[in-house]
Amino acid sequence: MASLIDNDTHRTEIFDSLPYYDNDLEKNPILREKVERELAREPKPPQTLHPRVPPPIELFKDKPGLAAELARVEAHQPLAPLDTIRYQLPAPTSTPGTDEEWQQALKNAQSQLEHQRIRHTNLALLQTYGPNAWRIHNYLLEATAKQAETALEELKQRTTDINRERKNSQTQIGNQLTSLENKWTELISSILQIEMANVALDAEVDRLNKKEAELASM
Numbered sequence: 001m002a003s004l005i006d007n008d009t010h011r012t013e014i015f016d017s018l019p020y021y022d023n024d025l026e027k028n029p030i031l032r033e034k035v036e037r038e039l040a041r042e043p044k045p046p047q048t049l050h051p052r053v054p055p056p057i058e059l060f061k062d063k064p065g066l067a068a069e070l071a072r073v074e075a076h077q078p079l080a081p082l083d084t085i086r087y088q089l090p091a092p093t094s095t096p097g098t099d100e101e102w103q104q105a106l107k108n109a110q111s112q113l114e115h116q117r118i119r120h121t122n123l124a125l126l127q128t129y130g131p132n133a134w135r136i137h138n139y140l141l142e143a144t145a146k147q148a149e150t151a152l153e154e155l156k157q158r159t160t161d162i163n164r165e166r167k168n169s170q171t172q173i174g175n176q177l178t179s180l181e182n183k184w185t186e187l188i189s190s191i192l193q194i195e196m197a198n199v200a201l202d203a204e205v206d207r208l209n210k211k212e213a214e215l216a217s218m
Contacts, residue, residue, distance in 0.1 A: 020167040021174030087112065 025032045060066040072079075089109055092101035 018170040018174050018177075020170040087115075 025035065059070060089112060090105065092098065092105055094101065097105075
């Protein structure tokens with residue numbers, strides 16, 4: 001974790017955590033237990049999202065047919081069977097049949113004939129232009145997949161480089177902190193030794209002053 005301090009002349013970054021260098025938890029298992037107990041006392045994260053988190057996107061808001069199909073797929077429901085009734089040519093139910101029933105049957109037959117003609121036209125167009133269209137489509141998909149794979153590899157490489165840079169930087173900073181800590185310990189030890197020497201010298205001076213006073217009084 002790093003914090004920033006802004007001044008008028010410069011901007012200083014202060015590190016208070018070096019996860020790539022600090023190994024206190026590995027050296028002292030008791031510390032890990034204390035950390036785990038402290039984490040257990042922490043309140044659970046809120047169930048509601050942060051206000052800055054955008055709301056979920058509602059897909060196919062203006063297309064109820066696609067929204068219903070998406071809901072069916074999410075619910076793992078089977079696809080509805082095809083309606084084959086409209087592809088049939090039912091005859092009039094009565095015998096010999098009324099003019100209105102024969103007219104309806106004739107219109108249905110004409111609709112089926114037109115449908116078959118359109119299917120034949122579509123199949124001819126697909127046979128003529130379909131292979132090239134699919135080749136172009138597959139080429140575009142392959143190009144998109146290659147771009148995504150390249151972007152993924154670049155992102156992985158950037159992540160690796162950043163982690164390596166962080167590790168090297170934190171290791172260097174950790175070594176500096178360890179060196180400074182050792183130097184501080186040595187200085188404290190030297191100061192304590194000097195203070196003890198001063199106390200001893202003060203006691204020796206007091207003893208000599210007393211002895212001098214005794215000799216002067218004789």
